[in-house]
Amino acid sequence: MALRAAEKGFMVVGLDTNVAVVEALNSGVSHIDDVSDDELKTGLSSGYRASNDPAEMATADVIVVCVPTPLSEDGGPDLGAVKGAATAIGEHVQPGALVILESTTYPGTTEEVFAPLVLGPGRQAGTDIRIAFSPERIDPGNREYGVKNTPKVVGGLTPECTRAARDFYAEFIDTVVEAKGAKEAEMAKLLENTFRHVNIALVNEMVRFSHELDIDLWDAIDCAATKPFGYMAFRPGPGVGGHCIPVDPSYLSHRVKAQLGYAFRMVELAEEINTAAPLYVANRVWQALNERKIAVNGARILLLGVTYKANISDRRESPADPLAKRLLEWGAEVRYHDPYVPEWTIKATAGKKLMCEKDLSEAVREADIVVLLQAHSEYDLDGIAAESSHLLDTRGAHFASTAHVSRL
Known part of the structure; x- marks a missing residue:
């Protein structure tokens, strides 16, 4: 996602808490299968760089959150990384910025958990800061469908938030689909994977x-x-x-x-x-x-x-x-x-x-x-x-x- 945005002329900072990952990325060494070292080096020359400094968010027009959302020990949602990211964003984000959560989670997370931490007291979604949810749809190892040609679903907390997210992704993704709101976008992702889960169970x-x-x-x-x-x-x-x-x-x-x-x-x-x-x-x-x-x-x-x-x-x-x-x-x-x-x-x-x-x-x-x-x-x-x-x-x-x- 970061490299596709950099390819289109965006100045992109990849923010991570793992210093070793950040150093490897900045030296042109990729740690994931779907991005080769050569592609990463091209991105580095096109406007991408990695950092572990949260203060980078203070100058961002758009912040996209892609943190993990595993299950907790009791089998429930573990939103620790989402809350941590939202809290850090709330400390640095500037008025007018667009903040998008991509991490898969249950319907209502963006509105009930993520947005309050990003906004803090006194700021409003859609006016001060635009907040949306857009589920990731990356299929590791898929050589036919990647970021550019996989339709992107977006749903904001307000219509203005949805439009802002749509316009951002439309810069480097062929098709952007507007959901009614953030909860519908969150549900769309869970529907896709629940469909697969149930049908795999059927044949298993x-x-x-x-x-x-x-x-x-x-x-x-x-x-x-x-x-x-x-x-x-x-x-x-x-x-x-x-x-x-x-x-x-x-x-x-x-x-x-x-x-x-x-x-x-x-x-x-x-x-x-x-x-x-x-x-x-x-x-x-x-x-x-x-x-x-x-x-x-x-x-x-x-x-x-x-x-x-x-x-x-x-x-x-x-x-x-x-x-x-x-x-x-x-x-x-x-x-x-x-x-x-x-x-x-x-x-x-x-x-x-x-x-x-x-x-x-x-x-x-x-x-x-x-x-x-x-x-x-x-x-x-x-x-x-x-x-x-x-x-x-x-x-x-x-x-x-x-x-x-x-x-x-």
Whole structure:
């Protein structure tokens, strides 16, 4: 977002509390997959720079907030970073500035939590400071849709706030969509991800009984996908990961329960199914080993691709963690390979650290079973299938029908 704005002639400051990140950015070293070092260096020469000085906000015409919004330990929204950013903005922002929150959150956050801290006493939204919400829609690793050609939804606290946000984004984004207000823009983001969450849960549950009924669900999905209307294909997998799908619907569910007193049952059921998906994969691993008279206790299991999505390095909420945890609890010797992850500290296992296998072919041959979690483009699936004693494909990426290759 910052680089696209700089490309259009804006003077852009990237503000972060992490000094190491700031120094790396200013030296031309990118820390995210979708921005290469060359792109960053072009941005630095076009008007972008990084800083850790909050006083930079005092000269800003526009302030865009993109801080994380994780879940708290009790499963509710953790708005600590949002509140911290809003408080810092309130201390420095000048009258007439436009302040936009992009961090995904529950409907009402911009108006009830964010705006009061930005405005402080005596200032009004829409007159003194314009405040809006615009959900981020970045899809990591997507080479077709980026900042410029992905429509941007904006919703302000007043019509003037909405127009100001619309005009800003229209400078470097092809299509800007005006929502009725900030709450509708906040809800739009949660609706998008809840839709995905529920439909992924649907196929993740269907794949279980399809296996028991000897039905090839993957083939059924491909057949259904030929319908040109009224259907969108979702495919099962080892679980959901990233920030959006495992976290965002919970924000909406928490808001409904806290404000209205009843459960958003569709989201809660989807969360239950998708959370159990890695454990189902573990059971399928146990079953595949058992059929070959190999005990899971002591078996060498190779996991391929431990990021939450193919062809990126992001590991947030990756289903590889609960899968590995369960296999380790059963006594398995868990190894992994991922071209994007040189080392892996498995959550909830007292910080157990694994190093990426250096020789993929050797690791495949030595494993009692290979589990494909992410079909990174670097993987030669035919070669892996040929060298493995058994391949469990959780992504439906390898369609060869052989005795030692099975799909989820």
